[in-house]
Amino acid sequence: MKLFECQNCGQPLYFENTKCESCGARLGYLPFEATVTALRPAGESTWHALAKRGTRYKFCSNAGLGVCNWLIVAQEPDQFCIACRHNRTIPNLSDPENLRRWRLIEVAKHRLFYTLLKLRLPLDGKNKDGNPLTFDFLDPGAAVGPPVMTGHANGLITLNVAEADDAERERVRGKMGELYRTLLGHFRHEIAHYYWDRLIADTPKLESFRQIFGDERADYAQALQSYHANGPPADWRQHFISAYASSHPWEDFAEIWAHYFHMVDTLETANAFGLAVRPKLSKSMTARIDFDPLYAELDRIIEAWLPLTFAVNSINRSMGVPDLYPFVLGPAMIGKLSFVHDCIREQARGKSTPTGRMRAVVAGLRQRVRFPSTR
16 A cells, blocks of 8 residues: 655655644545645535545545544535445444444455555456445344354455454354454455456456366355365465465465455555665565556566565564464466556457566466475
């Protein structure tokens, strides 16, 4: 993510800030300008933005609940911002714990939408089954019937709000044998199923998908049942980014899609801070993150990602905490990342782009020779 500053006083800001701690200015986020802006009153419930003068704005209706700081042009009929209008169900807010959980969930979801907008991925419209992108945030304590499961079905992304509790999320992570489990990671994974329907199903890309990820026509329910009963194949690390990715081609794609989002968002932040990796041990382990990963070719992303994650994992280990990025990118995974990269780029540009898959794999092999495994 990029960095933000108050246009009124120059104070650095976080994406979620609603008030400048230096000058006290009210703040809001302009999604189509990708900037946090200082505001000045323009009338009843409307504001002038210092980052884009000449237009009056209003806040998303969810701002009153403390779960959103996004702005809408005052004349527009929508009461919810482009991120919140996709919500279908929110938890029962008469329980204060649910409001706290929902705020954490919306922080993650708004960060997801930041990247979706920057990558120019379609938000409005329907998937191949005619369903729009929709979110249900469900309280397991209020549910009647089967347990609330986080997942995706025909455009509907369901999230168990208990996932907002660190202890519960860590319990499930340990039970499932996962290396990584976060709210933002959930959203990045589940959104992939919606975009598989939008960008790949019933398109010329489908055959390439099957060559790279496998045949998605394999029985999904049976594949998951087999995975949970027997676990992943012994050699899964050579072919998949995570154990769960081995369960079915759809899950393999979703895991790779999520990792692509991890990479471009983290590298955008590193670029905004002017980070460079220049270890004293070896000049061959350097990486200059002086490019915008949202527009870079994949080989450049890979060349920067591997040294950066080795560095931050080393820092984490110095603090006695788990690796920030506890994964290893082998040639098979980089080839899959290249497919996702090309699909997203073609959507943004409206035309096919030449693949850089071989350059990306070579970049990954070159870096793997330099760096030991993170495990």
